[in-house]
Amino acid sequence: MKSLSKIAVLGAATVAVGLLYASPVQAHVETEDLVNADANKAEWLMYGRTYDNQRFSPLTEITPANVSEMTPVWAFSTGGKFAGLEGTPLFHDGVLYVSADYARVFAIDARTGMVKWRYVPEYDEGLDAVVCCGPSNRGLALKGDFVYVQLLDTRLVALNIADGTVAWEATMDDWRQGIASTGAPLVVKDHVIVGHAGGEFGVRGYIRSYNAQTGALEWTAYTIPGPGEPGNETWPGDTWMRGGGTTWVTGIYDPELDLLYWGAGNPAPWNADVRLGDNLWSNSLIAFDPDSGDIQWGFQFTPNDPFDYDGNAPGPILIDVTIDGEAIKAMVQSNRNGFLYVLNRENGEFIYAVPTIDGINWTTGIDPVTGRASIDMTMYPMSGGPKIEPIIPNLEGGTNWFPAAYNPDLGYIFFNTNDWAMMLKAIPEEDIVYVPGEYYGLHDFQAYRLGENFGYTKAFDVANKKFVWEVPSTEMLFAGLLATKGGLVFTGDERGFFMAIDAKSGEVLWRFQTGSGINASPISYELDGKQYVAILSGMGGDPLYYYLEEPKGGMLWVFAIDGVLQDSPASNVVPIPGAVPLFEQ
C-alpha cells in the first residue's frame, strides 16, 4: 500500500492570541463618538471614518505645497500567508487597529510601531475551497470595550480592546454553503451589523444585527424577499431561495434619518433568463430600520442582471448638496455597472446618473425620471446561447468595492475606475445545478483590456454634474481613496505606488513605491500634533485573476512630514519559548 501520509493533509491552523505588552487604560468609543466622528479630527473610528462614508480627513498639515516632503516613518509586516490586504485601518487613542488576510487583527502602538496584541483566528480545513476571491478582510469596528471583526467563515468576534482576547463570538452561518465574510462590521447604536459574500454559490443574501455587548442575534433582514413580501413577485417560482443579493460591502448610516443603508450584490445564478423579472433587491441600495431590519425602501441599479454587476460595490457616500437649485439629502455611488448615481437618501428617489467610463453598451439607457436601466437585449447572454462580446464594462465593473472619497469643500467625489470589456457565454440551463458549496451557474468569461491605459482616478463635481479631472494608470486600479481638507487625494495602484494627488487639479504630486500592489484604502490621523497617512500594501483579491501575485507583500506603511517614531523596549519579534534560556551559573 502506498503511504497515505504522502497525500494526507494534517494539522489545524493555530491560534495565537497574546498580549505582547501591557496597555494603559483606554478611552472607549461610544455611540456619540461614532455619531460625531467628524468632529474628532485626529481619529479614524470606523470603516468610512464617518457614518456618511466620505473618507474625508479634516487634517490640514499635509498640503499640495508640502506633500513632496512626506516620507515613511515606519512600516509593519502583517506576515502570514501574504494573501492580500484590502483593509482600512482604524486609529483610536494612539493605537492603529489593522486587519489582514484571514481576518487577522493587529493592534499597533502608533508611536512606536510595536504590536500591542495580535489575534489570529483558527479556521476549519477546507474553507479556502469555498472562498471565491481570496481570503480578504476589509476592516474592523470599534465600540465600548470591543474591537469587532468578522471572520472569513462568517463568525463575528468581539475582541477585548485592551488585550485582543475573545470576549464573545457568534457564528452567523455555515461556511460550507459557500457563505463567507470579508467586510468590516458597522456599529449603529448598540447593534453590530454585518453582511456576507457568496453570490456565486447560490445563497440568499441578508444582513444581521447582533447586540454589541452580548453578541445575541437581534434580527436578520434578507435582501431577497420571501413569499408574501414585496418584491418576491419579481422572482419566478422558487428562484428567490438561491437568488444571491449578498451584502459583502459594509453599509452606512444616517443618524439624523435613523436609516441604515446597505447594498445587495448580483443575483444568482448568472443566467438571467432562468429568473426573468427584476429580481429585487439584487443589485440594489436598500434602506433599513437599524433597530428592526425592516426594509424602508430600495433602489435597483441593474434589473435582471446577467452581467454580475454587484450593486453594492462600492458603498455609497452621503452628502448634502444643491442640484438644479434644490437642496437634497443625497447619496452618491459610482456603481459597478459603469454609472455614477445620485439618489435622495430620504426616500430613494432617483436624481441623476452619468457614465463614469467610455463605451458602456450593456444598456440602451437609463430612464431620466425613474433611473431604471434597460438592458440592451443584443448584449444579453441567453442560456446555452452564443458568446457575447465585447460587453462594457467587464463584470469587475466600471468600479468595484474599493471605496470612493468625497471632499465637501470642493463638492468633488473621487473614485477609481477601470476601462475593460468582457466576453460572456451563458451555460445551458441544464448545467445550472445547485450543490451547496459549489459554484452556481457561472457564465464562461473572458476579460479584455481596451487601450493603453487601464485604470483612472477621477474627480466628479456632484452639484454641477461634471468630471473635473482624471489621472490614468497603465494597470487596473483596485485601491480605495482618501480625501483631506488639506487639499489632497490619496490612492494606490497595482504597481505598488502610493500617491498623493492635488484634489483641485488632479496633478500627481508625490509617489512612493510600497513594494507590492495596493488593494486597500488609506487613512489619515493625527498623533501628538502631527498628521500621518497610513496604507496597507499587498497584492491579493480579484487582481490575482489577472496578475501573478509577485511581488507578494503584506505591509502597513505610515507616512508623515518629519514624522516621529518613538523608541520602545517592546519588540515585534516573538521569542520561541525556551529556545534561548538565560544562562545560569
Add this chain to the structure above:
Amino acid sequence: MIGFVAAGLVAVVASSSAWSQAGDTAEEELKNPYLGQEEAIAEGRRTYRGRCILCHRNMGGRGPNLFATKLTDEQFLEVVINGRLGMRGPMPAFGYRMSLDDIWKVHAFIKSRDRF
C-alpha cells in the same frame, strides 16, 4: 468507497477500488482509473463547473490551464488534495471538500479535451 475528508485528518481512505488499482508500493505512481470513461468524464465536467471554473476558467485564469496540465496523474491528485502555493494566490486544499473519485473524474474530464 472514498469518503469525504472531515476537518483536519487524513485526506483519503484506502478502501477505494480506484485506490487499490493504483498499486501497492511506495515507488509505483498512482494512475487515474477513470481516464477515457464517458460517464466519469461527464461527472468530472459537472464537478469542474462547480469547483474549479471560477479560477481555472475555460483555458486557465487565476489558476493554470488544467486542460494543458503537465502534471502526472498522481501529481494532479496531490495538488488538488493538498493545495499548494501558486503564482496567482494559493490553490486551496480540496481534499477536505472533494472525494478521491471526484478528483479523478475531474482529471479524466480535463484530459479528455483541450478546453472547457
